[in-house]
Amino acid sequence: MANNNNHLYAAIIHRRPDFKFSFPWAKHIIFNPIEPSDPLYPVHRASARVVIVIGPSPLKAEHLDQYPCVELVVGTSAGYDHIDLAECRARNIRVTSTGSAYSEDGADYAIGLLLDVLRRVSAADRFVRAGLWPVKDSYPLGNKLGGKRVGIVGLGSIGTLVAKRLEPFGCTIAYTSRNKKSQVPYAFYPNVLDLATNSDSLIVCCALSEKTHHIINRDVLTALGKNGIIVNIGRGALVDEKELVKFLVGGELGGAGLDVFENEPEVPKELLTLDNVVISPHKAVLTPESFANGMEVVTANITAFFLNKPLLSEINLYD
Amino acid sequence: MANNNNHLYAAIIHRRPDFKFSFPWAKHIIFNPIEPSDPLYPVHRASARVVIVIGPSPLKAEHLDQYPCVELVVGTSAGYDHIDLAECRARNIRVTSTGSAYSEDGADYAIGLLLDVLRRVSAADRFVRAGLWPVKDSYPLGNKLGGKRVGIVGLGSIGTLVAKRLEPFGCTIAYTSRNKKSQVPYAFYPNVLDLATNSDSLIVCCALSEKTHHIINRDVLTALGKNGIIVNIGRGALVDEKELVKFLVGGELGGAGLDVFENEPEVPKELLTLDNVVISPHKAVLTPESFANGMEVVTANITAFFLNKPLLSEINLYD
Known part of the structure; x- marks a missing residue:
């Protein structure tokens, strides 16, 4: 010693x-x-x-x-x-x-990505920078956050702050977590599949472990549905990336805001041309x-x- | 009749x-x-x-x-x-x-633009889509929203909803408006110049009238300062756009999130190459x-x- x-x-x-x-x-x-x-x-x-x-x-x-x-x-x-x-x-x-x-940063970024995907902020910016506004006049509408059911995967320090930030937007908030939290007013689902079935968007912010590896799998994406949105600020391997890409490319999911990937800094090239995806280089907490x-x-x-x-x-x- | x-x-x-x-x-x-x-x-x-x-x-x-x-x-x-x-x-x-x-949409979009400019969401998305992540590895850091002083120009139906949405982010909120509102807990400044002097970011969401035309002028931008951020979801002519462009190009302002412009659909071409600007085609409430x-x-x-x-x-x- x-x-x-x-x-x-x-x-x-x-x-x-x-x-x-x-x-x-x-x-x-x-x-x-x-x-x-x-x-x-x-x-x-x-x-x-x-x-x-x-x-x-x-x-x-x-x-x-x-x-x-x-x-x-x-x-x-x-x-x-x-x-x-x-x-x-x-x-x-x-x-x-x-x-x-870093939790506040993570929560802020999750809200930023959710708003960005729903309201197409980055896509609109790309549209204007490409000089298309005077040509095409209008841009496809996004969707409103208020009234949507947002499911939080992992109500830890980041997830709790995400929920607090979502409240004034008028969302219905639910979560899944290892245990039901007695102090929070949000609906608890014991597993992510039930949460996805009852959500319009999922925000993935749990820790990565053997138990949470690919917690967002094909079944969860199917349950979330065609208009569903996934935001991942946790770790890439929380999501089965190959399945996610298939769903996005096939129009079987509404959109995604992804700060993390399974093989960083590699990003599946199919995502790079999609307008309903917002991508960032693992910077949510920086x-x-x-x-x-x-x-x-x-x-x-x-x-x-x-x-x-x-x-x-x-x-x-x-x- | x-x-x-x-x-x-x-x-x-x-x-x-x-x-x-x-x-x-x-x-x-x-x-x-x-x-x-x-x-x-x-x-x-x-x-x-x-x-x-x-x-x-x-x-x-x-x-x-x-x-x-x-x-x-x-x-x-x-x-x-x-x-x-x-x-x-x-x-x-x-x-x-x-x-x-449309006020909730406007308020949501204002928060989306503020988070986007501060945390460089659109710029990061552009960075990854350009294939730069594996090459340059890291991306310049954005700034945290919590702890910042956000000034709201016009505490009407949109401004009030913007303030409510900002609260859980841990911002200090102040405003200027025609009259001091007795029911709100935010600091009131009788004019936009004082508000800018005491703010890190300004969110412009008042109505356009003869009185508010170019309410964001050279003096206000100077008061806001080098790290200051302007978000405009009101009307283009609320901001002296020529001055704004000068400040942004000259590095005298931190950034801007702009949904509206003085001569839509024309956007000053100097803005189209700036990474600290997020541009959208007048769609905040759509x-x-x-x-x-x-x-x-x-x-x-x-x-x-x-x-x-x-x-x-x-x-x-x-x-």
Whole structure:
């Protein structure tokens, strides 16, 4: 175990080589993260008690083997599907994420995508930029948000904020989640298929796990129907992308707002020409304001660890 | 005055020739609107007590001269800057608009444009469609809506709904309006310049009149500042468009979401290449759902008139 004298160097950065990164918090806190190019790297790698995982850099068993003294894995993103939680549990390593630091951004973006798909904002912008307004005069109408039934897949920190934002638009809000929440006024459906059957749009914002992989499958898309809209700001693999593309290309789904994809940065090329699809490069939670929030949470977790205080946003590995 | 026997034919359609129009309500109500191509048009024109103005078709003194018996002008849009209200007042003609029938759509679209500009939704979509994600990897970050000061120019039926929608996003909301509203919790500024000075974004949703023409001028844009965002879903002439273009091109304004322009369908070509501008072809209030609402209001106003009942959404010509 490191003692108080060497905890200055007891945390280390873990990142995919192509994942460029600056250290906005390095000057604020009590450790000095280093990079593989640093000549001291092998020493710190062998002694680090904290591993800071940058963005979605994978942290699997073979990576963990490089950090024999690690006690805490600090994620810098809200999601943690890139971290092998079972392996961490087996090694008695604790894990933190940034908790709800990015949740408002995620919820805002979900509303932005939903409005954009329904009201065809991006498509209208493309129409005008192409010089078509004076030629074609009018643009196909979108649909109104008010009165629609919006189903939220995962009423966690993002989903709850999505619901709150939807309320003044006059939507009927329902959700599915692992458990029914006693405190919320929205209708609960025990599974996503029932939710889809009773929704005009679905907003997918649950965590990705073995249980939620392809939670939006062919049956769910069929239940949502021809005018249904899918917004995904969670993870690409929550949706069976091949099926989604088939439904969109075949006109069996109304539209989609997609911030995430199964094989980023690859986007199915069939989507690139559809006017009822809004695509963005996994940026729902990336604003400078939220990044600063996230870095504060990262710093607070590391500081708490070294001061033996409770962690701020520890992931329950026994759930 | 027409009597009860001829009121079936006592209403007439007035529209710009290029303004194509179908008659969704014709089968529901007690009159039969007709078109200039109808051989009976001269008869009806001379006897019509109600003139139905389609969309933004101008209705000035020379047009009113064609309808010597008109007592009521029924607008089919929310705005009424295309109707010469002073002339109607002088001729003792009453005027109705569609009131708040389209207001929810307008408010929804304003939020959509604000989120789109702030979070760069359309620009990100363009980025991905251009195939740049695998090449450039990341896209410039947008900004967070929460914590921002949003100023609403005109707290009428749309502005009020915009404010309600903004509340759960965690914005600080302020407004300027002809009068301070006693019932609302938002800060009131007596003029738009003070509002702009104290806002990060402005949402322009007041009616266009002589008093509000170019209400967003050079001084207001300067007060809003380099990171400021303008959303205009009102009328193009509320904004001094030449100045707006200068500010955007020169980087003196953060961005703009524009549904309306001074010389529609012409859009200043300088805007068409800017990534911080979202453009749409005057469609903020056009959804089938709201169009149906609007037509219900039109029908109700005409019916009320012929039944000598109070009009639903009469414009106060003495304001």
